[in-house]
Amino acid sequence: xxxxxxxxxxxxxxxxxxxxxxxxxxxxxxxxxxxxxxxxxxxxxxxxxxxxxxxxxxxxxxxxxxxxxxxxxxxxxxxxxxxxxxxxxxxxxxxxxxxxxxxxxxxxxxxxxxxxxxxxxx
Amino acid sequence: xxxxxxxxxxxxxxxxxxxxxxxxxxxxxxxxxxxxxxxxxxxxxxxxxxxxxxxxxxxxxxxxxxxxxxxxxxxxxxxxxxx
Numbered sequence: 001x002x003x004x005x006x007x008x009x010x011x012x013x014x015x016x017x018x019x020x021x022x023x024x025x026x027x028x029x030x031x032x033x034x035x036x037x038x039x040x041x042x043x044x045x046x047x048x049x050x051x052x053x054x055x056x057x058x059x060x061x062x063x064x065x066x067x068x069x070x071x072x073x074x075x076x077x078x079x080x081x082x083x084x085x086x087x088x089x090x091x092x093x094x095x096x097x098x099x100x101x102x103x104x105x106x107x108x109x110x111x112x113x114x115x116x117x118x119x120x121x122x
Numbered sequence: 123x124x125x126x127x128x129x130x131x132x133x134x135x136x137x138x139x140x141x142x143x144x145x146x147x148x149x150x151x152x153x154x155x156x157x158x159x160x161x162x163x164x165x166x167x168x169x170x171x172x173x174x175x176x177x178x179x180x181x182x183x184x185x186x187x188x189x190x191x192x193x194x195x196x197x198x199x200x201x202x203x204x205x
Binding site (some may be wrong): 009011047050051052054060062064088091093098099101102105106113 | 148152157200
């Protein structure tokens with residue numbers, strides 16, 4: 001079966017404690033694997049302040065994950081995330097060739113920056 | 123831009139380059155909040171191309187990245203300015 005590369009970011013309700021965060025992350029990871037997906041990377045950003053309030057909360061626990069999966073897997077995974085009350089928001093992106101090139105560069109730490117240029121022009 | 127050699131504005135106008143093209147971007151990531159913020163004003167609005175000189179291609183990608191970052195509350199939809 002043809003698999004695509006996906007990125008998913010979701011925000012867990014900050015009222016939970018550390019162990020419960022782990023549980024939710026495990027749940028989601030297992031869910032992806034149960035749909036024939038292989039996780040490539042799971043990156044927990046931890047608690048971050050929101051730029052605006054979501055569901056009356058001012059911060060949330062961010063998790064960013066990358067996985068290979070057939071396209072049929074995405075819909076049931078998103079469905080479960082929607083049902084789960086502990087997940088405030090999620091965003092799934094399918095990677096195209098340019099985004100994959102970007103991902104590889106990021107892994108190697110070769111990302112282009114625009115910083116120096118911005119400073120000299122001001 | 124201005125072809126007429128005696129045009130008064132000739133020599134004063136800067137040709138702006140797209141910074142994303144110059145830096146060799148493949149894709150503008152919504153997670154890269156620092157970069158995004160350089161192309162927003164204090165209120166969190168997207169700066170127009172005529173100000174930043176961004177190419178049409180990257181302006182589209184950039185605004186998409188901004189919308190994604192806003193959705194995940196990484197950057198505000200509306201920033202309340204304390205004056």
